[in-house]
Amino acid sequence: MVIMRIIWFASQIAFFGLIASRMVAVEDYFRYYVGGLSVMTLYSAAVFIGFDIYEEAEHGVFEYLLSLPVTRRQLVLGRSIGGGLRAFIYVGPLICISLYVIGIVNPLNFLLALFSLFLFAFGVSGMSITLAVVIKSSDRFDILMGVLDALIVRLSTAMYPLSFVKEANPIYGWIANFNPVTYAAELFRWGAGVESILSFENPLLPLLGIVLFFGFFMFVGIVLYDKSIEGGGWR
Amino acid sequence: MPPIIRIENLTKKFGNFTAVDHLNLEVEEGEILGLLGPNGAGKTTTILMLATVIRPTEGTAYVGGYDVRKNPDKVRELLGVAFQEPKLLWVSTPWDVVNWHAKVCGLSTQERKQRVREVLEALDMWDYRHRSVHALSGGMRKRVEIAKVLIQRPKIAIVDEPTAQIDVVGKHKIWRMLRELCDSGTTIILATNELYEADVLSDRVGIMHRGRLLVCDTPQKLKDSIVGGDVVEIQFEVEPSPKIIESLDQFKEVVKVIRTKASTLRLYLNKVEEVVPKIMSTLMMEGAVVSSIRMSEPSLDDVFAHYTGLTLEEAQKGGR
Ligand SMILES: Nc1ncnc2c1ncn2[C@@H]1O[C@H](COP(=O)(O)OP(=O)(O)O)[C@@H](O)[C@H]1O
Numbered sequence: 166m167v168i169m170r171i172i173w174f175a176s177q178i179a180f181f182g183l184i185a186s187r188m189v190a191v192e193d194y195f196r197y198y199v200g201g202l203s204v205m206t207l208y209s210a211a212v213f214i215g216f217d218i219y220e221e222a223e224h225g226v227f228e229y230l231l232s233l234p235v236t237r238r239q240l241v242l243g244r245s246i247g248g249g250l251r252a253f254i255y256v257g258p259l260i261c262i263s264l265y266v267i268g269i270v271n272p273l274n275f276l277l278a279l280f281s282l283f284l285f286a287f288g289v290s291g292m293s294i295t296l297a298v299v300i301k302s303s304d305r306f307d308i309l310m311g312v313l314d315a316l317i318v319r320l321s322t323a324m325y326p327l328s329f330v331k332e333a334n335p336i337y338g339w340i341a342n343f344n345p346v347t348y349a350a351e352l353f354r355w356g357a358g359v360e361s362i363l364s365f366e367n368p369l370l371p372l373l374g375i376v377l378f379f380g381f382f383m384f385v386g387i388v389l390y391d392k393s394i395e396g397g398g399w400r
Numbered sequence: 401m402p403p404i405i406r407i408e409n410l411t412k413k414f415g416n417f418t419a420v421d422h423l424n425l426e427v428e429e430g431e432i433l434g435l436l437g438p439n440g441a442g443k444t445t446t447i448l449m450l451a452t453v454i455r456p457t458e459g460t461a462y463v464g465g466y467d468v469r470k471n472p473d474k475v476r477e478l479l480g481v482a483f484q485e486p487k488l489l490w491v492s493t494p495w496d497v498v499n500w501h502a503k504v505c506g507l508s509t510q511e512r513k514q515r516v517r518e519v520l521e522a523l524d525m526w527d528y529r530h531r532s533v534h535a536l537s538g539g540m541r542k543r544v545e546i547a548k549v550l551i552q553r554p555k556i557a558i559v560d561e562p563t564a565q566i567d568v569v570g571k572h573k574i575w576r577m578l579r580e581l582c583d584s585g586t587t588i589i590l591a592t593n594e595l596y597e598a599d600v601l602s603d604r605v606g607i608m609h610r611g612r613l614l615v616c617d618t619p620q621k622l623k624d625s626i627v628g629g630d631v632v633e634i635q636f637e638v639e640p641s642p643k644i645i646e647s648l649d650q651f652k653e654v655v656k657v658i659r660t661k662a663s664t665l666r667l668y669l670n671k672v673e674e675v676v677p678k679i680m681s682t683l684m685m686e687g688a689v690v691s692s693i694r695m696s697e698p699s700l701d702d703v704f705a706h707y708t709g710l711t712l713e714e715a716q717k718g719g720r
């Protein structure tokens with residue numbers, strides 16, 4: 166636990182130390198930033214469902230949920246989608262504001278982007294649920310979410326273009342390249358028409374990334390939810 | 401008819417501790433089966449395994465023909481559970497809890513509208529339907545928990561200490577509702593540590609102690625199975641003659657006759673309700689005048705004591 170905290174702390178400092186020094190003005194950065202911020206906030210809100218899992222464990226609600234006449238697949242899917250939708254409701258106003266700031270260029274692109282944001286939110290909720298049931302300790306979960314926040318939110322293109330991240334450190338660049346937050350941020354900006362600094366030539370690439378992310382955590386979530394909750398050992 | 405539930409060597413260990421120890425039991429369709437035992441006997445753990453909430457360490461159970469290990473989804477379709485600790489979604493009201501449960505169990509909107517009201521009214525919870533579950537007393541929460549199985553009307557209902565913390569009037573109401581549920585075709589498993597509840601509600605009672613099932617039969621047969629378990633004290637107007645004592649000893653159900661006072665006999669016997677009329681007519685024929693007669697049936701507590709050497713209360717105290 167202490168180690169995880171240190172890693173988190175170190176990664177934040179290292180990253181910001183490197184990146185901040187390169188924070189030169191980018192053309193259109195404000196619009197870029199607003200788009201990224203929306204996706205980051207969406208991520209944070211969708212992660213929240215994981216904390217609900219601990220509350221459920223504490224209240225013994227798991228036993229109830231597990232006894233219901235539904236399959237585990239329906240249960241995990243329902244929870245993930247519920248968590249994702251809730252995140253959308255929280256972040257909705259922010260998305261609207263950022264759209265106002267950015268202005269939509271192509272409505273069709275935007276619909277596709279919105280769809281991908283939905284998938285992204287469900288995927289993040291699924292991930293959060295999966296990790297929560299594996300970790301089984303709200304303290305450790307709290308810290309891990311901090312580490313993940315550092316790794317996948319900061320090391321994405323949400324705040325800085327890919328070229329910046331790569332320049333800072335090739336490993337950071339690599340992480341940012343295979344990162345659902347990157348994909349979501351890129352798609353959102355693409356959909357809203359912030360074309361000037363897109364990292365991906367083809368929007369289908371990040372879309373595919375998000376679909377895979379969503380699918381992976383649904384699948385793993387279903388298997389692990391079942392296994393680790395039935396095993397007990399919640400404290 | 402094959403049993404609707406067949407439990408085979410069902411075992412659950414928590415680390416080195418065996419909470420349920422090679423349980424074997426069959427439940428017939430349409431009956432109320434009571435599981436009676438002190439706290440820590442393993443009743444709840446057994447129930448959680450049947451409900452596919454926790455996985456057995458060893459052995460298995462077949463519910464409606466489906467193995468809880470291999471076909472948990474099928475098993476859950478048949479089951480409704482009212483837990484010992486009420487499992488309420490912590491952000492809601494009784495109405496939300498019951499309505500949500502009914503929805504997940506597949507009741508239509510129309511059905512729900514009517515049935516949620518019916519069930520909450522029957523449980524005296526309608527007036528509190530919009531209270532936060534936080535603000536409910538323990539007994540009220542138990543009522544909401546019971547409402548789940550009552551609205552669901554599952555093929556098999558499992559109720560874990562359904563009337564704990566509920567007042568006497570409420571207890572009787574719930575017992576009647578559970579009996580009605582059973583009459584409408586639901587098989588019920590009732591876990592309880594209350595002798596009276598097990599006795600009045602169950603068609604058969606399984607007695608559990610320290611993870612093991614000691615015996616399982618109808619409450620009457622369990623009581624009858626204790627040899628000489630019934631006690632009858634007869635007080636005579638005058639000292640009974642040796643001939644009278646001898647004639648009482650003749651009954652095959654009478655195990656022992658002792659003279660407690662000059663004119664009082666205490667009989668240890670079986671099947672008190674059949675024997676006492678015969679004893680009375682014998683005494684009448686002998687011309688003995690009886691001034692008073694007191695009978696006591698053994699309770700399930702005597703049955704429990706017979707198998708464990710402890711009364712339920714003692715076991716409860718010594719329980720883990
Ligand atoms: N998750 C658990 N971890 C460890 N021990 C447990 C757990 N659940 C139950 N037990 C133990 O198993 C025994 C049986 O418990 P339980 O099935 O709840 O009994 P009952 O319902 O008959 O009162 C108790 O001694 C209890 O402490």
Ligand SMILES: [Mg+2]
Pocket residue numbers: 440443444445484560
């Ligand atoms: Mg119990």
